Amino acid sequence: MTLTAEEKRQKARKHYNASLDLCPARQLLEAISSKWVTLVMLALEDGQQRHSDLRKLIPGASQKMLTSTLRSLERDGLVLRHVTVSVPIRTDYELTPRGRSLLRIIFEMKEWAEEHMDDVAASRLEHDRHRLAFN
Incomplete structure (x- = not known):
């Protein structure tokens, strides 16, 4: 069966294509590929953590960045927030x-990075030397 151009477009709309600018899958990939998302997710691996504990576990994360990341993760349904009324809250x-x-995927990326970091560092050094030689 031959599809018209409009039918092809409608069929294509039913499938996500992360290469397209406005694709929801692309937007989600952008959101979850942040280094802060990765670090927060790893910090939450062992269970519930207080905001203040997360700041200690993630050096370099400002309170604003951590709060923003946690809100984004909560919005995407990846993290639950529990508020206990006390002084302080x-x-x-x-x-x-x-x-x-x-x-699970983040662990695989982390393991890959740890396994290949020496090779990547050597490649970066070689690349930078090569660029300096020709500039």
Whole structure:
């Protein structure tokens, strides 16, 4: 069966294509590929953590960046926020089942980075030397 151009466009709309600018899958990839997302997810691996504990576990994360990252993860259904009324108010975060499923992939990326970092560092050094030689 031959499809008209309009039918092809409609069929294509049913499938996500992360290469397209406005594709929801692309937007999600952009959101979850942040280094802060990766570090927060790894910090939550062992269970609930307070906001203040997460700041200690993630050196270099400002309070603003951490809060923004946690809100984004909560919005995407990857993290749950628990507020306990006390003085001061206690806020804890934990991964959802969806977040745990992403954590598996993050672990694979982390392991890959640790396994290949020496080779990547050597490649970077060689590349930079080569560029300096021709500039």
